[in-house]
Amino acid sequence: MELRIRVLFTSVCHTDLIYWRGQDKAQRIYPRIFGHEASGVVESVGEGVDDLEIGDHVVPIFNGECGKCVYCKSKKKTNLCEKFRVNTMKSTMSSDGKCRFSTEEGKPIFHFLNTSTFTEYTVVDSACVVKIDREASLKKMSLLSCGVSMGVGAVWNTADVEEGSTVAVFGLGAVGLAVVEGARSKGASRIIGVDVNPHKSSKAQAIGITDFINPKDLDKPTHQRIREMTEGGVDYSFECAGNLDVLREAFLSTHDGWGLTVMLGVHPTQRLLPLHPMELFEGRRIVTSVFGDFKGKSQLPHFANQCIKGVVKLDEFITHEMPFSRINEAMQLLSDGASLRCLLHF
Template identity: 45%
Template sequence: MATAGQVIKCKAAVAWEPRKPLSIEEVDVAPPKAHEVRIKVVATGVCHTDWKYLYEAGTAMKLRPFPLVLGHEAAGIVESVGPQVTQFAPGDKVIPLFLPFCHECAQCKSSKTNICKKNWENTQAGVLADGTSRISCRGQQVYQFLGVSSFCQYTVVPDTSLAKIEPSAPLDKVCLLGCGVSTGYGAAVQTGKVEKDSTCAVFGLGAVGLAAVMGCKAVMAKRIIGVDINPEKFEKAKQFGATDCINPKDYNKPIQEVLVEMTNGGVDYALECVGRPSIMSAALESTREGCGTCVIAGWTEADTMSVQIIKILMGRTLKGTYFGGWKSVKDVPKLVEKYMQKKLKLDEFITHNLSLGQINAAFELLTNGQSIRTVISLEDS
């Protein structure tokens, strides 16, 4: 493309400091360096994790460096590639990923884990492999959230953190596979390995939770109980496959006790999709003695959760999952194919479509529980 090798000026939503609204700014996006790819971001989802890192910075979430461009759930088109990039070419449709897959490390070669740590410390700190960001504004560096920063019309990502997808895929839908849907769906089918005819409880009915419900239904679980304090989410949950929905506020006892009574001893699988330690503990305690499994999918950087040791000694399994257990670059294209084959829902998660200039409104919708996923279009912003 004509812009290859040049700095691109474009719009981005910049977080200048924690707990403040994002500001739409003109930014400079530098060309990609070795093993990097610059992409034109077409669409991005607004994930609750973006909100957490902005509004819970320094409390439930570690303080990231600012100024910062958030966004990590996106899809776009390759604009140019840096030296030594062999797997991508301008025009490719792609999904950037906050979890790399380098093909070379022990974790990537193992069938037991998806946790590749290529460039991990740098991307967690908001920079790429050389210790700097490719985005700048008003003469200063702007950090890249998780090495992605999709609230920007162009961004640069490592070639180990990018999945090439089929050309016919609609980018304003498959962007959701960059985080929330993949995480929840994988928590059920990949990490939890939920079984046919089992009984499940899904804690939290946001995008991750609804995807977990979808995963439980896909493997033909017999009973899927959705748990949320917002009853307005119940109808949507049932569309995804929930057989029951309960609100903890409707009971005068802990929700785990309610679930144990409802299921005559506890659920076979509990999927925690909120990211709060107290709910993680409740999820574990809702599982059946001897064989119950609890999967923690909700993200938090809180230090501890409370675990009654007797609950583990009595045969329960407690598992964590990151990005649903998927090997990112390898598995995301397969999830795109499942969507294209109508074996995976995505459209149904999208409740709002907005422009980049409306990004703060998208956060408000999320905070007020009015949206499942808002998709931001960056092409016409």
């Protein structure tokens, strides 16, 4: 039930940065091959795999779908899988608890997020591999492994944003801008982008924000400014920064009675939610979204076709391209906030 994939394109995501830096001390599992946003071609197929074959164009996904467990059969209740759900602690293959990578001396090199794509060849459980139309650009389809699916899916599936709604997006990295793209495609009437990096404004405007707020320029809390701009608060807010103080601002920026906050940022610290339980009685809600609530194997091919048709525009997300040998430069670009997705090719 495994496949070997020849990786053609991969990119660096903030999650890779977080675990590469060891920001979560409990998850310092080394040596390890990072990377989880990629596309490639099936090079060989293991026993028991009947839905993929050699030569298929594919994207690996960190949140798998076996199709058989009670979670996968739950239809709309969850997109988690009992065995192949996202798990940053998981570092071996599911079938035997062993690694498929090793050093020249035979010592194990551990896996990451069900995928490990910073390598020319990777071995992945078939539940974590999605077949893509061969007419699609593998370069662009690599974005569907994580960032774009996360952001657009959070708008389409998790929040189900209606036409004419007001939206605030906190953190304008790749995931945040994917939220903007999703809100634009849904016909949101106002999309407010929030980021402390002033250089994010022009890219966000090109994708679809109507307003830009830099909290450093304000003399009041960001949520107060957004409430003033929107007659009480936005209908939906999305936290894409991985910062609990930002999460609180996002929560308070929504309209009481019906406001919904969707958390997308990765929070590596041990701090707990900065909310008092009684604040929830004002009608605001907070949820999170895993992989944009897409069921990977069954729903991602349709989403890919929508991207091919131009419903979702992918070109703006690729800001840099370079050979894989320059991966350190790509990591630095993302760390400095100078790139959205730096596409690496072998």
